[in-house]
Amino acid sequence: MYEVRFHGRGGQGAVMAAQALASAAFQEGGYATAFPFFGAERRGAPVLAFTRIDDKRIYRKTQVYEPDFVVVLDETLLDTINVVEGLKKDGMVVVNTAKRPEDVDVGMDIKLATVDVTSVALEILKQPATNSAILGALAKATGLVKIESVEKGIMQVFGDRLGPVIGERNAKAARVAYDRTVVGQTKGHRKLQAAKKWLPDVKELPMGVTAIPLKTEAGLVGPGSFVENKTGSWKVFRPEYSKDKCTMCNFCWFYCPEGCIYRREDRMDFDMDYCKGCGICANECPADAIKMVR
Numbered sequence: 001m002y003e004v005r006f007h008g009r010g011g012q013g014a015v016m017a018a019q020a021l022a023s024a025a026f027q028e029g030g031y032a033t034a035f036p037f038f039g040a041e042r043r044g045a046p047v048l049a050f051t052r053i054d055d056k057r058i059y060r061k062t063q064v065y066e067p068d069f070v071v072v073l074d075e076t077l078l079d080t081i082n083v084v085e086g087l088k089k090d091g092m093v094v095v096n097t098a099k100r101p102e103d104v105d106v107g108m109d110i111k112l113a114t115v116d117v118t119s120v121a122l123e124i125l126k127q128p129a130t131n132s133a134i135l136g137a138l139a140k141a142t143g144l145v146k147i148e149s150v151e152k153g154i155m156q157v158f159g160d161r162l163g164p165v166i167g168e169r170n171a172k173a174a175r176v177a178y179d180r181t182v183v184g185q186t187k188g189h190r191k192l193q194a195a196k197k198w199l200p201d202v203k204e205l206p207m208g209v210t211a212i213p214l215k216t217e218a219g220l221v222g223p224g225s226f227v228e229n230k231t232g233s234w235k236v237f238r239p240e241y242s243k244d245k246c247t248m249c250n251f252c253w254f255y256c257p258e259g260c261i262y263r264r265e266d267r268m269d270f271d272m273d274y275c276k277g278c279g280i281c282a283n284e285c286p287a288d289a290i291k292m293v294r
C-alpha cells in the first residue's frame with residue numbers, strides 16, 4: 001500500500017487533489033481511498049488530505065501517519081508545520097516552490113522534488129489553483145501513477161464538478177508541471193518543532209471512556225453529559241465481548257458513539273448502563289470479538 005499526505009491551506013483544494021489522485025490510481029485498476037482531515041479550520045488555515053493506493057481492497061480508515069509521499073501545496077507551510085512527520089526514510093516530498101530541491105530544507109535528508117506550480121497555474125488556469133498541477137509533479141517524481149492516468153483522474157474529479165473545459169485545463173496544468181518537475185535530494189538542517197496537535201492521540205487519552213463530561217452550574221454539558229441520564233435501557237441487543245479474540249486494537253472504543261467502552265490494561269469493558277445497543281462496536285471489530293445478542 002502507498003500512502004500520500006497532502007498539506008495545503010483551506011481553499012487550496014487539497015481534498016480535490018487527493019480525490020483526483022485516487023481516481024488516477026483507479027484508472028490503472030488499483031484500489032484507492034481519499035479523504036480530508038479538518039479541524040476547526042477556516043480559509044487559509046493548514047489542512048490535510050490523504051490518499052491510499054493499493055492493489056487490494058483498503059480497510060484502513062485512519063489518517064495517514066507514516067506516509068510514503070508528502071505533497072506540499074503551499075511552501076509557506078514549511079515554516080510552521082513539520083510536513084515530514086512520520087515520513088518513511090525512503091519516501092519523498094513534493095513541494096510547490098520555485099527553488100531547487102537542494103535549497104528546500106524540510107528538516108530531514110530526503111528525496112525531494114520541486115516545481116513552481118503556482119506559476120504553472122497562473123499561466124494555464126489564470127488563477128493560483130495549485131491542486132491539479134501538483135499531481136503532475138507527484139507523478140513525475142514518484143512514478144506512483146502515470147501522467148495519463150493523472151490527466152484522466154483530473155478530468156473526472158475536476159471535470160465533474162467544474163465542467164469539462166475547466167477539467168481539461170487542469171489536466172493540461174498537470175502535464176506542464178510534470179514536464180517542469182525537478183527531482184533531487186535535500187539535506188535537513190533545520191530543527192522543526194512539531195506543531196501542537198488539535199486533539200490528543202489515542203496513547204495520550206486517559207484509560208476509560210472517550211467522552212469526558214464538563215461540569216457546570218447547570219449540570220453536566222457537552223460530550224458525555226449523558227452520564228446523568230442512563231440510556232442503557234434503550235437497547236434491544238447488547239454487545240457480548242470475547243477477551244480471547246480481542247487484539248486490543250481499540251477500534252470499538254474509538255467508534256462507540258456513546259463513549260461507554262472502557263480501555264482496561266488487558267481488556268475492554270462495556271458499560272451497560274449507557275450502551276444503547278447500536279452494534280457499531282461489533283461492526284467495526286476486525287477480530288470478531290464482539291457479538292450482538294438479545
Ligand code: SF4
Nearest residue numbers: 256275276278279281
Ligand atoms: S453497542 Fe453501540 S453503544 Fe453499545 S458499546 Fe457497542 S458501540 Fe457502544
Ligand code: SF4
Nearest residue numbers: 246247249250252285
Ligand atoms: S474492536 Fe474488537 S479486537 Fe479491537 S479492542 Fe474492540 S473488541 Fe478488541
